[in-house]
Amino acid sequence: MDCFHWEMKKYNSLFIFSSCNWTCMHLTLQWPGSFCIGINNKTICKIPQTVQYWTIHGLWPIRTGHCCDCWPIYHSHLEEIEPELAKLWPSFIKGKHFFYFWKDEWIKHGTCAGCVETMGSPFLYFQAAVKLRKLFDIDNILESSGIKTSCEVSYKLDDIRGVLTPVLGQIYDLQCVTDSKGREAWIQLKIHLFRNQTLGCPKQEQEQKFDLLAWSNSTGHPCPKNSTIFYVPINYENPHEPCN
Structure with missing residues (x-):
């Protein structure tokens, strides 16, 4: 085998090892009403x-x-x-x-x-x-449980989790952004999956490193436990200030 093909084989082997050496994945869903904030x-x-x-x-x-x-x-x-x-x-x-x-x-x-x-x-x-x-039809899950978009009504984190946990299990993440009035607006939902696309993959050390990198490039943050959360409506005319 010549040097070129040997190097390519070695490169492919390294790629397969590094890219396949994972157990969990996130299905990350985003709420358009909060995205532009x-x-x-x-x-x-x-x-x-x-x-x-x-x-x-x-x-x-x-x-x-x-x-x-x-x-x-x-x-x-x-x-x-x-x-x-x-x-x-x-x-x-x-x-x-x-x-x-x-x-x-x-x-x-x-x-x-x-x-x-x-x-x-x-x-x-x-x-x-x-x-x-x-x-994971999140829209219908929330709607059927009475959690609706609003600029006036907010929800406790535990209230939202109480609706999602029976469907998603215990392991998922809610992420928020802060609007110009200081409201915590729900923007993302990360659903934890095994690589076979089933629910429940536990958080691991590599995920903590992954999240640190993700948050360093993001204006969002984990939704706080000590304040209420707004599920803001989609404002097509003024998407970056949906409640103003």
């Missing part, structure tokens, strides 16, 4: 009129290493499920075509998930995320 540049955020429900932010394997940017994704890979992706996994940044959002998520996270057979291609990875989003 956390964006510093208020001119770039827009919520499409068709969006009225929780959307997908990503399906993220919890790992400490870097995923591979050498596994390409093309628009044609996703054409079959593009209508569902556009509905359930839209971008809220003006001028950014949905595909480029999906491409970023594939490069950052999907290539690490790709070592699992059920997510072993761009199409399978995004299909898995769509299926999980449909399985």
Whole structure:
């Protein structure tokens, strides 16, 4: 075997080890009503009129290493499920075509998930995320339990968890952003899954490192236990100040 092929084999082996050495992943859902609150540049955020429900932010394997940017994704890979992706996994940044959002998520996270057979291609990875989003119908869960969007009514963290825990188990995370009036607005829900896409994967040391990196690039934070939380409505005209 010549030097070039030996080096490529060694590189592929290192990638497979580092990208597949994970146990848990997050299905991260985001609430569009709060999304623009956390964006510093208020001119770039827009919520499409068709969006009225929780959307997908990503399906993220919890790992400490870097995923591979050498596994390409093309628009044609996703054409079959593009209508569902556009509905359930839209971008809220003006001028950014949905595909480029999906491409970023594939490069950052999907290539690490790709070592699992059920997510072993761009199409399978995004299909898995769509299926999980449909399985965990957060909108109906909240609506049927009386938790509705409002700028006047807020909820205790325990009240929200009391609704979600029977469906998601004990292990999940609620994340908030603070608006200009000091309100804690619920923005994300991280559902903890094993790599076989079942619930209940426990938090691990590598997840703590992953979250530290994620929060260093985010304006959000864990929803506080000592103050109430607002589940704000979607304001299409003024998305960065939904309650003002």
